[in-house]
Amino acid sequence: MAKINFCTQCAHRVDFLIPADDSRPRAICPNCKHIQYSNPKLVVGCLLTHQGKILLCQRDIEPRINYWTLPAGYMENRESTLEGALREAKEEACAVGENMRLFAIYDLPRISHVYMLYVGDLAQGEAKAGDETKAIALLEESEIPWSEMAFSVMTEALQRYFEDRKNGELNIHRATFEGQPGEEATIIRDWPQ
Ligand SMILES: [Zn+2]
Structure with missing residues (x-):
């Protein structure tokens, strides 16, 4: 699957981090905090x-x-x-x-x-x-x-x-x-x- 690079909400470059209460890295926007999930x-x-x-x-x-x-x-x-x-x-x-x-x-x-x-x-x-x-x-x-x-x-x-x-x-x-x-x-x- 294509890697997520930018936030869909504010277009800032995303980081891949494991959110609290989660177990997998997610695309997280450091600017607006939006988490973009990728699913099958x-x-x-x-x-x-x-x-x-x-x-x-x-x-x-x-x-x-x-x-x-x-x-x-x-x-x-x-x-x-x-x-x-x-x-x-x-x-x-x-x-x-x-x-x-x-x-x-x-x-x-x-x-x-x-x-x-x-x-x-x-x-x-x-x-x-x-x-x-x-x-x-x-x-x-x-x-x-x-x-x-x-x-x-x-x-x-x-x-x-x-x-x-x-x-x-x-x-x-x-x-x-x-x-x-x-x-x-x-x-x-x-x-x-
Ligand atoms: Zn954002």
């Missing part, structure tokens, strides 16, 4: 299917430009996680999701991100590339470009989805992705067991 970001996204095919987006922005992913992005203020996931599908793939249900919660503590992914139907099977997307594709399992996936979180979600589908039952999955950014993640799956 929530990424929300969708796994949308049509006639058994999966909607994937080829990224047209960094990081991981040209690599493939599920539509997802940072949650906005004043929306629910599902609203955010549906908004991302609309923005990135001009896609409408229907019959949505929670599919996965993934923790990435090393980069302070939490992913919440929903699964559902792609309405009318219609999608096209949005502003941040180079191309979209509706792909069978055998057509998924596994070596060209942008993020290990999405690879994990897709693998669990295909596994569930073979077993005839969609679960809600939970895992923690350990390891440094840029390294291959160690995935600790804790639910379902």
Whole structure:
């Protein structure tokens, strides 16, 4: 996460100190005493299917430009996680999701991100590339470009989805992705067991 340098209230340079009754260093303004907290970001996204095919987006922005992913992005203020996931599908793939249900919660503590992914139907099977997307594709399992996936979180979600589908039952999955950014993640799956 980007380091905080300046106070959001008065623009003075901040110090990193542990406040009384706290246990972690915080960005504290020596001028106006404002404490600026930094907390994890929530990424929300969708796994949308049509006639058994999966909607994937080829990224047209960094990081991981040209690599493939599920539509997802940072949650906005004043929306629910599902609203955010549906908004991302609309923005990135001009896609409408229907019959949505929670599919996965993934923790990435090393980069302070939490992913919440929903699964559902792609309405009318219609999608096209949005502003941040180079191309979209509706792909069978055998057509998924596994070596060209942008993020290990999405690879994990897709693998669990295909596994569930073979077993005839969609679960809600939970895992923690350990390891440094840029390294291959160690995935600790804790639910379902
Ligand atoms: Zn200040």
